[in-house]
Amino acid sequence: MTRNIDLDSHDSSDKNYSRNSQKILNKFNVSLGYEVKIVTKKAEFFGIILPRYETFSDKYIVLKLKSGYNIGIEIENIIEIISKNVDQLSKKPIAKSDPRDNATANDDNNSRNLFDKRNGSKLLPKILLISTGGTIASKIDYRTGGVTSLLSASELYSAFPELSDYGYIYPEFLFNEYSENMNPNHWSALADRISFAIRNEHYDGIIVSHGTDTMHYTSSALSFALQNVPIPVVLVGSQRSSDRPSSDAFSNLVGAIRFIKDTKHSGIFVCMHHNTSDEVIACHLGTRVRKNHTSKRDAFKSLDAMPFALIENSDITYNKLLHNGMERANISKNFTSKTAFSDKVFLLKFYPGFSSSFLENFLQMDYKVIILEGTGLGHVSKDCFPILEKLIEAGIFVFMTSQCIFGTVRMTVYDTGRDLLALGVIPLSNMSSETAVVKAMWALGNNTGAEDFVRIMKTDCSSEISNMLPLV
Amino acid sequence: MTRNIDLDSHDSSDKNYSRNSQKILNKFNVSLGYEVKIVTKKAEFFGIILPRYETFSDKYIVLKLKSGYNIGIEIENIIEIISKNVDQLSKKPIAKSDPRDNATANDDNNSRNLFDKRNGSKLLPKILLISTGGTIASKIDYRTGGVTSLLSASELYSAFPELSDYGYIYPEFLFNEYSENMNPNHWSALADRISFAIRNEHYDGIIVSHGTDTMHYTSSALSFALQNVPIPVVLVGSQRSSDRPSSDAFSNLVGAIRFIKDTKHSGIFVCMHHNTSDEVIACHLGTRVRKNHTSKRDAFKSLDAMPFALIENSDITYNKLLHNGMERANISKNFTSKTAFSDKVFLLKFYPGFSSSFLENFLQMDYKVIILEGTGLGHVSKDCFPILEKLIEAGIFVFMTSQCIFGTVRMTVYDTGRDLLALGVIPLSNMSSETAVVKAMWALGNNTGAEDFVRIMKTDCSSEISNMLPLV
Structure with missing residues (x-):
């Protein structure tokens, strides 16, 4: 591995x-x-x-x-x-300098949270823009043309000089990876970089440019690794490369900057088109978002709720139901970073005709956790029961999510669910299977004991469980 | 197995x-x-x-x-x-008898297609109602109360005597299975029963009552097994048990009957609520539908298109773009049934952190086909490439679908896709991964040679590939 x-x-x-x-x-x-x-x-x-x-x-x-x-x-x-x-064409970042950089650094412990200090002022937000690769960071769609040379955040910024009208942007190149190649090691590196920036540098917000294929996995990973972040950390992708007239890169980026500038909330978010127009950018919670279309600009959808916020020009409309405990001032002191991830987690999607004997492979392998993506309310066929029982007896944790995508796993409604509960299969409510995999990797990776591990998996950490939310 | x-x-x-x-x-x-x-x-x-x-x-x-x-x-x-x-409480089916049953059977070869003979008449459709189990067939939600005694189609019919106002219904009990337990053997048995009814009995349509968890897998299976059916075959489920005031069973059933009565089209369909009201029932193509919500009544959605038809009281609105070659009269002579299914197909959902070494298990197992549910346009991480190459060299067919659900796999856009194509991974366009699994089981099960097998998988048989459809 x-x-x-x-x-x-x-x-x-x-x-x-x-x-x-x-x-x-x-x-x-x-x-x-x-x-x-x-x-x-x-x-x-x-x-x-x-x-x-x-x-x-x-x-x-x-x-x-x-x-x-x-x-x-x-x-x-x-x-x-x-x-x-x-x-303007030097290879160095070309951000405008922020007049605040001349102030004494660390003049007090809250200096990193400049937002609160400039109510009513016209200061633009100071933003770290971390580039990880993906379509957004390509002037041309680099995967078709081998254009690996223009992928840094600074070059992204130079392609959109208009961005300087919205904020002081400090571009930084972290890595250049197609997002299907992003793995838990990348998540750790990214989380560590953000954690360092939060503790030692003074940004009003951080934008991560990211390939869209696995952006929702990474946003989940950051949501677990970095809890109670004192500033907004916004992942931004693009379904069209940034040099195309139809590109959504610029509007997504501007949406993210506007959100950082105006919001009182902190957390891990994803900013992408809300619909097929360029007018409305949706800001999703990092753990409750999914790429649901291969190519459309509004491919990302919040699960079981409206997005956290909708950004339309300078207007931001908040989903009031999602704001508990996310005010910046309240939580900046509680910021924690646990950035390790284990790879001993397997995601298994059930389907009719799935051979239960396949499960026996896991008795010989090194996986600690299986996330079952079951049908409907959280079911697999009854012929799987005996082998699931063996796996659980062997110490493997088996959790249940649903391949329906929307809605909540409820295993008390039908016999099948109750039988699975009796075997020790643990339902994960309305956590998406993608988020569940990431959460299990994170909870395992940070050396949680067995009892704590199950408790953490079942308890809402970062809005990944939202049963209280109204359906839309 | x-x-x-x-x-x-x-x-x-x-x-x-x-x-x-x-x-x-x-x-x-x-x-x-x-x-x-x-x-x-x-x-x-x-x-x-x-x-x-x-x-x-x-x-x-x-x-x-x-x-x-x-x-x-x-x-x-x-x-x-x-x-x-x-x-009225006898254990036998209690359908009203159809006056047409007194006519000489088989008076001509088209007698099974009664629809065409009664243009303008007020005759109700003659419908075979096959019960396979699931929530719809329970007067109470039988999985919570062990109510396995009242699950046959005849009892369903007796619970809704109003159904007799819409059609002559011939209820029949095939099996009583939670749909998460349905497997390719059930598909074969069901397809055989329908095939027999089409060839030997004279129905205007067939309704299959089915659990919703895997109804879309079964509708795909029937779509491949029974091609060019001369009558509509409609799967109907329910998200609320039939005895509950909020049950959608009755309106879904009536929608299916109305569709059978009025349509000129034949094929395999799924009838379920179109939205949260009881007013509109959507009729989906069997290969292009998916259960996208664990509990909502409008859980089933057509993929990448509007439904085949919307049924609102006695009005049926057709999606004109989906009607090619589905007129009953045109195809009744070409009806074929190939009802075998192989179980040598594995559905593998990719995720970040997926260990490529896991793929080596397939070198020791008996699977002939892997359906990869990749990210975005059809990607997996590059560390999988060498082992995928080994698997393909070993004679395992590897196909690509997308976990996005909506949209089309396009593997020529990015390096990753092109590399996978070069290895021999075969993209399946906008076929859902659920339908792809079923199609592979069917194509393998009917003893197709390797070359034919790939050709069949890549070619549209039953609207499972619909790139020409407009997005919605």
Whole structure:
């Protein structure tokens, strides 16, 4: 079970421009990321040179215009390319400096919570933007074109200079990983970095740019690892790469910044499109969100509740039912970080025809926990009962969630559920199976004793159990 | 991998009435299912004696009123119980006889398709109602009270005498199984029974009452096993037991009957509530439906499309985009039944932290197919690649679906997908993972050669692949 975090794939060559297009870039001494004026026979264009789409002809240079749209400019029409502002193209983060950075650091213990100090002021929030990879961090969809060179948070920021209107952003590159490759080691590294920032640096909020495939797993992981965070920590992804006219990256990012600027609440959140328009961004609780569509911009949905907040321009509407105990001031002193995760947890989805004898494999393996994703209210077929009993007797914890996704596991309603309860299978209420896997990894990873472990799994830590919430 | 179909659990004792309540039933020589008049000190009640709710006090007799509502009548208030009509309480099906039954059978080859013969007539449809168990077939929620005695389709029909206003119903008991216990053997038995009815009996439609937990798996199984059915075959379930005032059983059943009566289309369908009211019943395609909520009445949702039809009182609104080639007359001659299913198929849901070494187990086991439920557009972590390659080299077929539920697997967009394609992993478009498991079991079970098998899996058979459908 060896896993690696690959930090070496950050390559800065312009390899996706080749032959003709590279020649003209060389001729005018410009490169990817340069802010330029391109003079053609018919018009002048101002913008930033982007990587070429893999599917684009080599006869074009792709320019990101101020409007956010990209155009391809035919090379043979180009008369001149003039580099406009070399300073802005340095490889260093290009955040505006925050006037508050000149103040004495640590002047009091609450200095990190600047929000409370600037009521009524016009100060922009100071935000750490941690890049982990994924579509949002690609100017072009980097997985189609090998564009691994422009993936850092700083470059994301340079692709959206408008972000500086909303906040002081301190971009930072943590790793560059497709989110399907994110594993508990990445969660630990990310949680440790955030924990350090919370304890030692003074941000009003933290944004994590993340691939969408497993963003809901990571948001769960951070929710358990970092409890009572004193500031909002917001994961943001994108279903369209940031250079595409249809990209949702910018609006999701701006939604996250607006939320950090205006909210009195802290916690781990996910900000993504609420519907197919760019107008409303939903802010979901980190443990109660799921990617429910492969490609739509509003793929992420809160489970069994409306989102924590809806952000529409400068208006933020809160779901009042979800706000218990999440006021920043109340909890900043109780911040805890337990960032270890065990990998001895298996997620098993039941289906008709599932062979109960398969379960016997677990007697020979090293798993400590099985999360059963059962049918309906939390069922598996009765032929599984004897082997489940054996597993439980052998000390393996077996928990039940539902493959329905929405709704609550209730194992007291039917015989099947009651039989499973009698065997020692433990229902997990309306925790999603994805969140349940992460919670079990976390609870095991932090060396909890058996009794404590079961108690922790059954008890709401981070809104992962929300039976009291109204259904929508 | 032994599985049994248990046909012996059909017990007709009145064990859920005990002590006081049983005494009074004995005294007046009546029993469960009797249609009675109960005279109390204050009023008279007409209805059918239902099993006692497990949680009810023993001081009550539960009576199902004509209105569909149930009341508990306190024993100490009961003066007399008069059995009203013993004939209606026989153990035999109590369907009204259809005048058409007097016609010469098999007078021509199309006689089974009575629908086409009675355009403009007021004849009610002749429907086979096959009971397989589940909440819908319980007058009380039988899994809480051991009420296994009143589960047949005939008793369901007697609980809803109003059904006779909508059709000539021929109830039949096939088995009595919680749907989480349904397995491919049940699918075969059910498909065989329906196939026989289509070839030898003359129904306008068939309704299968089924537990909801795995109803979408069974509807997929029937869709593959029985292709080009000449009549509608409709699975109907209930999220509330049929004796509860809030039961959705009656409205779902009536919706199915109305659909059979009025539609020109044939196929395998699922009829369940469209929303939380009783007004609109959705008719879903059998391969494109999923139980998405543990308890809500509108738990079943069509995937990536609106339902095939919406039934609102006597109005049926069709989704015109789903009707290709499903007109009854066109396909009745092409009806095929291939009702075998293999159990050599494993459904594996990927999650972050999934240990790739787990996959090595499959080298020692007897599975021929793995359905990977990947993330997003169809991804698993890169550390799985080498072992997936080994499995594929060893002759195991590996297919990809998405845990997102909605949307389409597209493995050409990102590196990860393209790498998996190169290894030989086969994407299954927008087939749900539940349907994919069933299809693989069916395609394997009917002795398809390797090449044919992959072709069949990738080709739309029964609307399980619907990329052309508009998203909703």
